[in-house]
Every structure is written in structure tokens, then in C-alpha cells.
Amino acid sequence: MSKQEIKTTSFRSLSTIDIYDMSFLQRFYDVQAANVVRSKTSFTLVFVAIHAVNEWFERYGDNLASQAFWQINEFLSQQIRNTDLIFHLPKKNGWVILMLNTGQEEATYFLKRIFQSIPPLASEQETDLPMGLSASIVEIANSTISYEEVLCAGEEALQLANVKGNKEIQIVERFKEPEIEQVKVSIIEDDKVMQSVLLTMLQRIEIDYFDLDIQTFHDGHQFLQSFWYQSSHTHLVIVNDILPKKNGIEVLHELRSMPNNKKYIIFMLSKLKTEEDMIYAFEAGVDEYITKPYNIKLVAARLKRLLGRLRS
Amino acid sequence: MIENKLFVLVMGIVLCISLLSVLLIYLITQRFRETRSLAKVEQYIKQHNVEMYLYLIEGKVLSEGLIPQTRLDIRAIEEMIVCYTKNLSGEDILFRITAYMERYLQEHYRKQLKSSKWSIRINTLYKIADFRLYFLLDDVLGMLNRSKNYSRDEYFQMYKILATFESDELIPFLLQPKVKFGELEYKKLLYYLNHRQFDMLLDQYESLSNVLQRMMIDIIGMKHIVEFVPFLENRLNDESLEIRIRALKSIAQIGLIRDIDLYVPFTQSTYWEERMMVTKLLVHAPISQALPHLEVLLKDSSWWVRSAAAKSIHNHKKGKEILESIMITTTDRFAFDMIAEVIEER
Numbered sequence: 001m002s003k004q005e006i007k008t009t010s011f012r013s014l015s016t017i018d019i020y021d022m023s024f025l026q027r028f029y030d031v032q033a034a035n036v037v038r039s040k041t042s043f044t045l046v047f048v049a050i051h052a053v054n055e056w057f058e059r060y061g062d063n064l065a066s067q068a069f070w071q072i073n074e075f076l077s078q079q080i081r082n083t084d085l086i087f088h089l090p091k092k093n094g095w096v097i098l099m100l101n102t103g104q105e106e107a108t109y110f111l112k113r114i115f116q117s118i119p120p121l122a123s124e125q126e127t128d129l130p131m132g133l134s135a136s137i138v139e140i141a142n143s144t145i146s147y148e149e150v151l152c153a154g155e156e157a158l159q160l161a162n163v164k165g166n167k168e169i170q171i172v173e174r175f176k177e178p179e180i181e182q183v184k185v186s187i188i189e190d191d192k193v194m195q196s197v198l199l200t201m202l203q204r205i206e207i208d209y210f211d212l213d214i215q216t217f218h219d220g221h222q223f224l225q226s227f228w229y230q231s232s233h234t235h236l237v238i239v240n241d242i243l244p245k246k247n248g249i250e251v252l253h254e255l256r257s258m259p260n261n262k263k264y265i266i267f268m269l270s271k272l273k274t275e276e277d278m279i280y281a282f283e284a285g286v287d288e289y290i291t292k293p294y295n296i297k298l299v300a301a302r303l304k305r306l307l308g309r310l311r312s
Numbered sequence: 313m314i315e316n317k318l319f320v321l322v323m324g325i326v327l328c329i330s331l332l333s334v335l336l337i338y339l340i341t342q343r344f345r346e347t348r349s350l351a352k353v354e355q356y357i358k359q360h361n362v363e364m365y366l367y368l369i370e371g372k373v374l375s376e377g378l379i380p381q382t383r384l385d386i387r388a389i390e391e392m393i394v395c396y397t398k399n400l401s402g403e404d405i406l407f408r409i410t411a412y413m414e415r416y417l418q419e420h421y422r423k424q425l426k427s428s429k430w431s432i433r434i435n436t437l438y439k440i441a442d443f444r445l446y447f448l449l450d451d452v453l454g455m456l457n458r459s460k461n462y463s464r465d466e467y468f469q470m471y472k473i474l475a476t477f478e479s480d481e482l483i484p485f486l487l488q489p490k491v492k493f494g495e496l497e498y499k500k501l502l503y504y505l506n507h508r509q510f511d512m513l514l515d516q517y518e519s520l521s522n523v524l525q526r527m528m529i530d531i532i533g534m535k536h537i538v539e540f541v542p543f544l545e546n547r548l549n550d551e552s553l554e555i556r557i558r559a560l561k562s563i564a565q566i567g568l569i570r571d572i573d574l575y576v577p578f579t580q581s582t583y584w585e586e587r588m589m590v591t592k593l594l595v596h597a598p599i600s601q602a603l604p605h606l607e608v609l610l611k612d613s614s615w616w617v618r619s620a621a622a623k624s625i626h627n628h629k630k631g632k633e634i635l636e637s638i639m640i641t642t643t644d645r646f647a648f649d650m651i652a653e654v655i656e657e658r
Contacts, residue, residue: 192354192358193396194395194399196365197369197396197399200361200362292398293397294400295400295402
């Protein structure tokens with residue numbers, strides 16, 4: 001038995017929170033990774049270990065090192081949030097905390113908070129080594145990253161943090177780039193010039209991690225006749241209210257009556273400025289009501305904000 | 313004899329058919345030319361739409377393709393620009409449109425203003441106002457000073473251009489208009505005037521036409537120009553009933569009562585319109601000063617005055633309670649009914 005392999009026989013966890021074995025982590029990881037695409041929200045694995053654990057073994061022996069392990073085990077169990085899950089690393093060399101719907105920044109704040117309240121070792125034997133922790137953070141925002149890659153990177157970063165010193169946090173940045181999501185965009189406008197203005201605006205807009213697939217339509221009838229709008233993609237629809245065949249309100253009713261209608265983000269362009277018209281359009285389900293004449297840069301900014309929110 | 317007549321008839325028919333054929337050929341050719349022109353315009357728009365976007369929206373350098381070479385190029389560019397101004401807002405866009413027009417279309421519009429065709433001239437005048445073509449202001453002034461007679465619509469549009477560009481030259485033209493305009497037209501023109509121009513015109517108030525005098529009073533109320541309340545108060549002594557009513561209405565719109573005694577005589581006017589207007593105005597006076605007069609007006613012989621009095625009282629903070637207490641004590645059946653109606657309505 002190696003020195004680092006801490007004895008578990010003499011101590012028991014007093015925690016009421018379950019601390020899972022690593023074999024469960026892969027299952028949870030796979031479910032979460034699949035969910036990243038649907039929810040467009042990342043999750044984070046936080047790797048934590050007792051700082052300079054080898055020195056503990058060398059100076060104070062197995063028993064005291066084990067006591068320190070279980071004390072931190074209890075401490076971490078109390079600190080994590082209801083939505084977090086905690087696992088023992090192999091050979092009980094540390095812990096992995098799975099933080100759902102959490103990014104790297106939030107995880108950093110969490111660690112800094114717990115680093116401030118690490119309890120001293122509750123033992124009669126005197127020690128001159130302070131009880132400390134090191135950690136690494138891996139944010140995962142991409143479903144294509146494998147469990148093994150993340151585990152390997154997290155453990156490597158944890159070792160580096162341990163070498164650097166007490167309360168060190170190493171951040172693994174390379175898995176936080178989200179996948180590019182394809183968003184369908186429909187411009188339903190009968191005026192060729194305005195159709196081109198909107199198309200050019202959308203082609204030149206820069207929105208991180210979104211790939212806009214744009215189509216233009218002359219009127220609501222042409223749009224609804226196409227199979228273009230029937231897919232599971234997030235679909236941005238920019239529609240004029242007055243159109244030759246099937247006007248904007250008819251398109252709106254049609255889209256909002258569909259079972260998966262939440263995937264549509266609908267911008268309505270209109271000359272009508274009365275409060276009643278706007279209230280009617282919002283109640284019928286538009287996300288943005290833009291009155292003419294409108295500032296095209298403002299429309300672009302609103303589009304960016306709405307699509308950006310899908311990622312938050 | 314019959315043969316001759318038959319010959320003339322046949323010749324007549326042949327001539328008619330020939331004329332109709334020529335007319336038909338002309339119409340078909342015209343139609344064909346127009347269709348071809350439309351296709352070319354559409355093609356130009358398709359080709360240069362993105363370049364226009366980059367220039368007008370993003371302020372990029374103007375592409376050479378957007379420098380008009382032919383009459384159809386100009387038509388296409390105008391179509392694009394009209395679409396931009398109708399649908400999009402933004403001072404930067406308007407500024408770039410004006411700059412573009414100044415550089416590339418100035419001479420074209422100057423020629424069009426001199427066209428013998430009314431439709432071309434009036435459309436150009438509209439464009440001067442819509443696209444803010446300030447560099448053609450002198451040309452418009454030249455037209456106004458010319459002895460040539462233009463249509464009423466053209467004169468109105470020229471005046472509107474002077475008003476849009478806040479030109480002081482408008483004042484003499486308003487004092488001695490080339491044609492007679494109606495209330496609505498004057499209202500549109502006066503609405504554009506800035507404070508200084510308005511002041512200049514007010515100095516000449518006595519020499520203005522009646523319609524212009526009335527519109528001046530209306531515009532002060534519409535634009536809520538508080539500085540001109542003393543002027544409106546002076547109009548309350550005017551001989552014309554219409555001027556007095558409009559002055560009361562404008563003061564009510566502004567909502568500034570400097571001296572309630574100025575208005576008290578109107579509560580006993582022989583004209584119900586004056587009594588109604590002053591009733592509406594009293595809503596802006598302190599309730600302690602206005603209430604005695606409003607209580608009297610609540611029993612007025614005119615339904616309009618009673619209604620306005622009840623509404624004016626109701627608009628005060630404790631209006632509803634005051635009306636309810638009047639309702640209990642009043643012996644006037646008309647006042648009672650009016651109070652009941654107003655309380656129920658609100």
C-alpha cells in the first residue's frame with residue numbers, strides 16, 4: 001500500500017451528503033455532456049486535494065494523514081451546494097466536485113470561499129504543517145470532449161497546483177469553447193431593398209458560437225409552404241407585418257400554434273405604432289416589435305443580445 | 313353617289329384602324345420600354361444593394377458602382393434611398409444621403425426644377441425636403457422670386473422647404489403669400505418654424521391674414537410654448553370670437569393660468585363655446601379659486617358646458633368627493649344628472 005493511499009478503516013465520514021465513487025462520475029459526466037447542447041449551459045469539474053499530502057505522510061504517518069483526509073472530506077461535504085455532487089478520486093488522493101450549470105468563474109469564487117475557512121486539524125498530536133488545499137477547475141461547454149480527456153487534464157492541473165503552493169487554483173481553459181450552433185434565420189419581407197438590407201445586416205453580424213443559416217421569403221405564404229421552418233433548430237424569424245399573401249400576424253399565429261414553438265424567436269417589423277397594436281402583437285407571441293422607421297444597428301444589437309442569452 | 317359614300321366609309325374605317333394600330337404599337341412599345349427599364353432598375357438595385365448598405369449604414373467609402381451614369385441608374389438609386397428613408401432611422405444615414413446627393417445628383421435635380429413638366433418639378437421639390445437637399449435652397453428661392461406662376465401645390469412645397477431649412481426668407485413670403493393657403497397648410501408650415509422665426513412672425517401679427525393669425529394661436533397651444541402665454545392673454549380682448557376661443561383653447565393646452573381674473577368674465581359669456589373653453593381651462597387653477605365658478609357652470613344651459621364643468625371638477629384630487637357633495641345639496645336637476653353621468657363614466 002502506497003503512502004498516498006490513505007487508510008480508510010479507522011475513520012468514517014460523518015457527512016450526511018453522499019460521496020460517490022469515481023465509477024459514478026463517468027455516468028453523470030456523460031449525461032451532463034449530452035445536456036450541454038440542449039441547455040446551452042456549461043458545467044464544471046473541480047478537482048481538490050490536500051496540499052503537500054506527501055509531506056503529511058512523511059512527517060506524521062498514515063494515521064494523522066488519514067485523519068486529515070476525513071476531516072477535509074467532511075468539510076467539503078458541508079460546503080458544496082445542493083446541486084453539486086462530490087466524488088472521491090482514485091486511491092482517495094482527493095475529490096472531484098461536479099458543479100451543474102456552473103462556469104469557471106463561479107467555481108473559482110466557490111473555491112476562494114472555501115479556502116478561507118479550511119479547518120485546522122483536530123488532533124492531539126502537534127503539527128507544524130498548516131492544513132491546506134490545492135485545486136484545479138475544468139469547465140466543460142462542449143459535448144464532444146471525452147470523460148477521459150477531462151479527467152486527465154483535471155488531475156494534471158491539480159498536480160501543478162499542488163506544486164505551486166497552498167490555496168493554488170489551476171484553471172483548464174481548453175474545454176470551455178462551446179460548439180458552434182446552427183441557427184436558422186428567415187427574413188420575410190416583400191420589399192427587395194429592405195430584404196437585402198436585413199440580409200446584409202445578418203451576414204455581417206458577429207455572434208460568437210452561432211452559425212446563421214439565412215433564407216429570404218417574399219411573403220408569409222411562401223415561407224409557410226417551404227419545409228424550411230420545420231426543423232428542431234433555433235429559428236429566428238424577422239417578419240414584416242404587412243405582406244402580399246399571409247401577413248406577419250398570420251405567420252406568427254401559425255408558428256406559435258406549433259408544439260415546439262419556443263424554438264422560434266420572432267421579430268416583427270411594423271409601421272403601426274399604437275400601444276394596442278403592440279400589445280396585440282406581444283400577446284400573439286412576438287419577441288420584439290420594431291416600429292418603422294427603425295435603427296438597423298439597434299435591431300442588430302437586440303438580435304445579438306437575444307441570441308447571446310441563449311448561451312447564458 | 314353610293315359608291316363614293318362607300319369609298320369614304322371604307323377609307324374612314326381604314327384610317328381609324330391605322331390610327332388605332334399606330335396607337336397600339338406605340339403603347340406596346342412604351343410598355344416594352346418600361347418593362348425593360350424596370351428590369352434594368354431591378355438589376356441595378358440587386359447589384360448595388362450591398363454597396364449602398366456599406367456606404368449608408370456602415371459609413372464605408374462609396375463604391376464606384378454607385379456613381380450614377382444613366383437616367384435609369386438615378387432612378388434605381390432614388391428607389392433605394394427612398395426605401396432607406398422610409399424604413400430606417402438614424403441621423404448618420406440622412407447625413408450620408410444628403411452628402412451623396414450633393415456630390416452626384418445636385419445638377420440633375422437643378423435641371424429637374426427647371427423642367428417644363430409639373431410632375432417632375434413637384435417630385436423634385438418633395439425630394440428636396442425629404443432628403444434635406446439644402447444646397448438647392450437658393451434655387452427654390454429663385455423660383456419663388458421668379459415671375460413665372462407655379463401651381464398651389466408647388467408653392468406650398470417651396471414654402472415647406474423654406475420652413476424645413478429654417479430659412480428667414482419664409483417670413484416675407486408668409487406675410488405676402490403667392491397663393492392662398494388653407495388652415496391645414498399653414499399649420500404644417502408654422503409647425504416647422506423655430507422660436508426666433510416664430511417671434512419674428514408674431515411681431516407682424518396685426519398684418520397677418522386671418523387664417524394665419526388663427527393658426528399662430530393654435531400652434532402656440534399645440535407646441536406648448538409657455539413664453540407666448542402673455543401674447544395669448546392679449547388675444548382674449550380680440551373682437552373676433554373665434555380668436556378668443558382659440559386663445560382660450562391654446563392656454564388650456566399649455567395649462568398656465570397667471571391671473572384667474574382674466575378668465576372670470578368668460579364664465580358669463582353669451583357664447584357657450586367661450587364658457588366651455590374657460591371651463592376646461594379652469595382645471596389648471598387652484599380648486600379653491602376655480603370651484604365657485606365651476607359650480608355655477610355646472611348649472612349652465614349648455615350640455616357641453618355642464619359636462620366640461622363636471623369633468624374639470626372631477627379632475628381635481630378630491631374632485632369625486634366634491635361632486636358627490638354637490639350632488640347631495642343641488643336642486644338643479646341638470647347639474648345632478650351631469651354629475652351622475654361623469655362619476656359613472658370614470
